[in-house]
Amino acid sequence: xxxxxxxxxxxxxxxxVPRVLDRSTYLCAGGSLFCGEIPSNFNLSLxxxxxxxxxxxCYTSFxxxxxxxxxxxxxxxxxxxxxxxxxxxxxLACAAEVIAPAQCLAFLVSVSDFVSTYFPTSSLQAYxxxxxxxxxxxxxxxxxxxxxxxHVPTNRIELFHQVxxxxxxxxxxxxxxxxxxxxxxxNVATYLxxxxxxxxxVLAAIALVAGLYTLANGCTSEGYNLFEVNRxxxxxxxxxxxxxxxxxxxxxxxxxxxxxxxxxxxxxxxIASREDxxxxxxxxxxILAASELGWLVYIFDDVxxxxxxxxxxxxxxxxxxxxxxxxxxxxxxxxxxxxxxxxRSCEIVVMDFEMVCHSGVxxxxxxxxxxxxxxxxxxxxxxxxxxxxxxxVLPPLNERDSCxxxxxxxxxxxxxxxxxxxxxxxxxxxxxxxxxxxxxxQGDYYVFDIKTWxxx
Numbered sequence: 001x002x003x004x005x006x007x008x009x010x011x012x013x014x015x016x017v018p019r020v021l022d023r024s025t026y027l028c029a030g031g032s033l034f035c036g037e038i039p040s041n042f043n044l045s046l047x048x049x050x051x052x053x054x055x056x057x058c059y060t061s062f063x064x065x066x067x068x069x070x071x072x073x074x075x076x077x078x079x080x081x082x083x084x085x086x087x088x089x090x091x092l093a094c095a096a097e098v099i100a101p102a103q104c105l106a107f108l109v110s111v112s113d114f115v116s117t118y119f120p121t122s123s124l125q126a127y128x129x130x131x132x133x134x135x136x137x138x139x140x141x142x143x144x145x146x147x148x149x150x151h152v153p154t155n156r157i158e159l160f161h162q163v164x165x166x167x168x169x170x171x172x173x174x175x176x177x178x179x180x181x182x183x184x185x186x187n188v189a190t191y192l193x194x195x196x197x198x199x200x201x202v203l204a205a206i207a208l209v210a211g212l213y214t215l216a217n218g219c220t221s222e223g224y225n226l227f228e229v230n231r232x233x234x235x236x237x238x239x240x241x242x243x244x245x246x247x248x249x250x251x252x253x254x255x256x257x258x259x260x261x262x263x264x265x266x267x268x269x270x271i272a273s274r275e276d277x278x279x280x281x282x283x284x285x286x287i288l289a290a291s292e293l294g295w296l297v298y299i300f301d302d303v304x305x306x307x308x309x310x311x312x313x314x315x316x317x318x319x320x321x322x323x324x325x326x327x328x329x330x331x332x333x334x335x336x337x338x339x340x341x342x343x344r345s346c347e348i349v350v351m352d353f354e355m356v357c358h359s360g361v362x363x364x365x366x367x368x369x370x371x372x373x374x375x376x377x378x379x380x381x382x383x384x385x386x387x388x389x390x391x392x393v394l395p396p397l398n399e400r401d402s403c404x405x406x407x408x409x410x411x412x413x414x415x416x417x418x419x420x421x422x423x424x425x426x427x428x429x430x431x432x433x434x435x436x437x438x439x440x441x442q443g444d445y446y447v448f449d450i451k452t453w454x455x456x
Contacts, residue, residue, distance in 0.1 A: 001118055002263060009110035010073060011103050013065040015047030016096040016175040018162050021149060023098075029148040029157055031064060032056045037157060041150050045098050048147055066178045073111045076177040079131040082108060083115040083124050093174035108174070135165035138176075145172075192249045199238055199246050206233040206433065213429040213438075221429035224414040231298050231316070232408045233433040236451065240299050247299060250292030254327060255370040257338040259362075270362075272338060283332075290327035294320045296377040305407050308385055310397055312411040315388040319381045326376050330369075338364045399424050404449060404456075409434035 017023075027041040031049030035058035038049065047063040050056045076082075082089045090112060094104035115124070144163035151158055162169065164176040207229050214221040225232075234243055262271045274282050301308075301316045308315070342360040349356055400422050402410070409430070418425050428438050435450040447456040 002268075004114055004117070005070060008070050008073065008114060009106050010070060011068050011100065011107045013067050014097055014104065014175060014178065015063060015065055015099045016172060017044050017048060017098050018145065018160075018166075019096065019169050019171050020162065021147070021160065025152055026160075027150040027152060029150045031147050032058065033146065034058065037148060044149075047098055048145070052146065066175060068107075068178070072178060073107070074115060076174050077108065077111045077115050078119065078124060078127050079134075079177045080174045081124075081128045081131070082174060083112050083119065084121070084128060086112040086116070089170075089174075092170050096171040096175060135176075138164050139166070192245065195242065196246050196249055199234070199242060202238055203229060203234055206237055209432045209437075210429040213427075213432055217428055221427040222414050222418065225427075225430040225433065228408075228412055228433060230294070231302075231320075232406065232412060235298065235302050235408055236406050236433065236435040240302065243295050244299055247292070247295035250289070250295060251370055251373050252365070253289060254293065254331070254373055255336060255366050257336040257364045257366070259338045259364050286331045287328050290331055291324050293323050293327045293373055293377055296374065297323050297381060300378055300381050302408050304381070304385070305411055309411060310394045311385060311388055312408075314394065315384040316381075316412065318388075319384045322384065323377050323380050326380075327373065330372075336364075336366045336369050338362065398422060404434075404436060404447075406434045406451070 021044050023043060023045050026044060028038075028044050028046075028049050029041045030036070030038045032052045034052060034056065042049075047065065050062050050064050080089070080093070082093060086109065090105060090108045093108060094101050097104040142163055144161055144166070147160045149158050149160045150156070162172070165173060210221075210226055210229065210233070214226070258272060258274055260271055260274065260276075261268050262275060277285070297316075297320045301312065301319065305312050340360065340362045344357065344359055346355055346357040348354075397410075397415075399419060402424065405424070405426070410424075413424075413426075413430060413434075415424065426434070426436070431438055431447075437448045437450065439446050448454075449456060
């Protein structure tokens with residue numbers, strides 16, 4: 001069964017359009033109630049426009065897609081009754097698919113065959129019977145699909161609305177059950193992963209720009225400054241809020257135990273170790289993951305630079321290194337472990353109608369470890385600053401203030417050989433790290449400041 005489930009033929013996405021919206025009669029003019037008409041109406045053969053949502057961008061021609069996953073596909077085939085009559089219902093369901101109808105046929109045939117093989121007909125009929133009550137409840141609440149459409153013969157904008165499970169449009173029965181996974185509130189990890197990928201991409205782009213400037217200038221850039229890509233470049237180009245989200249993501253990962261679902265023949269079991277990588281790779285991953293604690297250190301140190309000032313360059317590097325070392329030590333000597341408790345308890349919600357049961361709890365996260373890591377980052381920064389301040393006294397910087405250089409660049413960049421007559425000079429690569437993109441043309445310097453979005 002597991003092998004057949006893993007080999008299901010799936011579509012990457014579906015683009016269903018209700019049968020009433022004839023492609024030759026209507027054009028799509030938008031899908032959000034919060035927005036006006038999109039600038040360019042498009043043919044419905046491309047699908048529907050993005051539905052109403054707080055994050056939906058206005059005046060764009062992006063389409064609404066249903067991203068398919070195996071569990072969702074099996075559920076939809078069972079609930080819609082396709083498995084009971086695949087010969088007639090599969091072509092009917094794929095009649096709503098406007099982009100890849102042939103792939104839709106192969107997809108639903110594969111899923112329907114799987115369901116028919118492993119579910120008895122009596123169970124499928126019982127599930128379908130329950131589904132009809134769900135459909136009636138949804139129809140009663142008028143939950144449905146909304147689009148602005150332009151009626152081509154009259155050139156008039158109309159508001160189209162069709163309830164889910166509309167009995168007059170059997171083509172939309174299957175996709176009415178296909179809830180888009182991105183609409184589920186439990187998928188915050190997907191967005192956090194995307195944000196982390198964005199941060200990594202921007203940092204790589206900053207490093208590339210700084211490297212190109214260094215090569216273009218004959219490697220005359222200040223080498224020490226290039227080690228501040230994360231601390232200066234990240235805070236300048238990405239900003240504290242997004243880096244804080246990445247930091248919280250890293251803290252959650254470091255505070256979570258490893259627990260994987262392992263396939264063993266036809267059964268599955270939970271194991272507390274990684275079987276997909278070697279022990280060496282796993283250890284390297286732990287060390288690299290521990291370094292992510294540095295983002296919280298960078299943010300806290302950057303906020304405190306208004307007070308630490310000339311001491312920042314002296315203690316911040318020590319703080320980040322110490323926090324990384326302690327996090328690595330904790331990962332190896334005292335890793336987070338999962339806990340499980342089995343205790344069946346049931347509660348009657350509605351007499352003779354509904355009963356909710358709980359079999360137990362499996363916990364993989366540790367709030368105590370999360371607090372400890374935050375304490376290491378914040379407390380370590382404070383302790384290092386106090387020790388550094390007590391160890392030696394540094395005079396204030398004797399330089400003119402500049403509105404173009406960020407606070408972190410002012411106190412963390414190398415100063416020896418770059419200050420003349422109380423003016424701090426920057427090479428092109430270091431300027432790029434602090435948000436200043438420089439180019440020369442006919443002997444003139446043109447500087448674009450990404451912090452203020454101005455050309456100087």
